[in-house]
Every structure is written in C-alpha cells, then in structure tokens.
Amino acid sequence: MSDGQFSRPTTPSPWVMAHAGRITPGADVLDLACGAGRHARFLLEQGFRVMAVDINISGLDDLIGHPGLATLEADLENGPWPLGNASFGAVVVTNYLWRLLFPRLRDAVAPGGVLIYETFAEGNEAFGKPSNPDFLLKENELTDWFSDWNVIAYEHVTVDRPKPAVVQRICAVRPA
Template sequence: MTHTPAPSPWITRFAPLLPASGQVLDLACGQGRHARYLQARGLRVTGVDRDAAALRALQSDTAGEWLLADIENGVWPLEGRDFDAVVVTHYLWRPLWPRILASVAPGGLLLYETFAQGNEAYGKPSRPDFLLQPGELLQVCAGWSVIAYETGLLRSPERVIQRIAARRPQGGSPLPAAPLL
C-alpha cells in the first residue's frame, strides 16, 4: 500500500456512527487517506478528485470506485446518487454546497473539516475564498442534526479549522431554509 498521511482525528472520531458496509463518498479524496481508512472499516467508498496521479495510486492498491473529475469546472459525476456519509477535508468550493448536501442520503452523515478565517496567520490557504467564515458550517447545515461542531486553532501544524458532524433529516430537502453564503 502507498504511504499516505493518517486520517483526520475528526473523521476517525465519527466513523463508528457510519452503518456497517455503508456507502461513503470521499470528496476531493486526494491520496485517499480517508478512503483507505473507511474501507478498512468495511465501508464501500467512492472517491472523487481531479488529480489523476493520486487516483491512479489509489486504484493500484485500494478497491473502490475512483472518479476523475474537475467538480469545480466540469460536470458533477454523481448526479442522482446519495451516500450514507459524505466526507470532505481540506476542501472548500462554495458553489458545490447544494450538491454536497444533496449527496448525503436522508438520515446520513456529513463529516466536514477545512480551513477557517484566521488561518492566513499560519500559512496557506490564506485567500478568503478558501477559508470558512465564522459559523459557516453551522449555517450550511441549518435544519440538520448537528452531532458536533468545532472551530479554532489546532497545533502540529498550526492551522485554524472549522469542522462539523451533522445528520441529514429523514424527510424533506437537504438544503437549509436560509440562503447559503
């Protein structure tokens, strides 16, 4: 197996909430640190990334569905599909919020962790386009059951993050009543 960084403690903390043999989407999966971890837990994983080399490495030693797609500029490759969980780390493209939320099946989980405002003091990303605004994940998940939410400075390496574990309601729209940022 290719050496990849350890999965985020946020993802490992909430992975036990996922149904045995459930279907998980790892969006912007990169080298597959979460895909590999979740698959080792018996979950069926679909990974999407625009980095062909990273996906080739993942395909070479990990079973799963690996989709090469530029989700910011191209066609959404998962139209009409939903998953027991959607995992997103270190990725933010606000125009995709509706698609990400719609990809979580009713009763499913969203596990999201990325950089937040204040991170510019510690390095990249530093552009506001790539940093969550205060409380943004809570607004995005309005109407969902928030299991946990954290924001603040982490060490080793120092970075400012925001993260949420939220369950989509069983019925109704995946989108919050309030407009997204």
C-alpha cells in the first residue's frame, strides 16, 4: 500500500502487544508487510520464530543473523504469493491493506492459529494519509472476512497515537 508517505512508528502497536499472548509459545509467526520490523523485534523478544516479509527489508539489517528470524523481500502486490503453502501459528499485519491477499492470509494461519490485524479504515481521510479508499477498510470488513473464525476482539475506532487515525483491528483464531 502506498498512498503517499507517512511516518512509521517504531514501537510495537498496543493492539499487537495486547494479543500476542494468544500465540502459542514458540510458534512461527509471519510479520507481513513488516516495514522496519517493530513487530518482528517485539515477537523475537517474546521467543517466537519470525518470518518478516516486505518489499524492502533493509530496516531489518541489524537483525540479520538472529537465529529466530527469517526474512523475505517480496512485492506482495505485483508478484505471486511468496510463501507457497506455508502456514504459521500467527500472522501479524499492521498499517497495510491489499485486499487480494485476504484469501492467502486466511490460508497462512494454521488451524488453531491467531490473526492479529490492524490498519486504517474509512474516516481516516479526515486525518491525512492514507486517504485513498483502496487503502481504507470499510466498516466491519475484517469481521466479514473472518466471520467463520473465533473473533476474540474487534474494533473500529479513532486513536490518538502514534498519530490521530481511524483504524480497524481484529484478533481472531482460525478454527482447529
């Protein structure tokens, strides 16, 4: 998703931190569209093995060689799904929306695994970028995509930090 430049937060999302405890200890976690790796770092500190994927993984250079980290540089929007049939104990996605990936995300979460997703939603255009509707979730869009999963938590809210924004977020467990 590229709707102009906006500053990238460096601390983990409170939503991710609040729900990471639902991930099975020691699980493999996919940090999709990982950016500079704020969640990869947090998840590694929690003892998870992390596959960090982004179009540019240079923000993870300081972690190269970490035994729990695998990285993959891939264009998620203009190339084939880079992970084949791999599945993970959890998938974490923040500040990224490419709707064509939702079926792949569903498949990437192993049965009994957790999806932690948070990104911008309709209404965010009042606060700036992203403002393109292609990159803003519609009301209840995440619950619609994961309606057959066990939804642990869902919100469509206005937040003040790291900057004022309208976000939608979900924590859901794939049926075993």
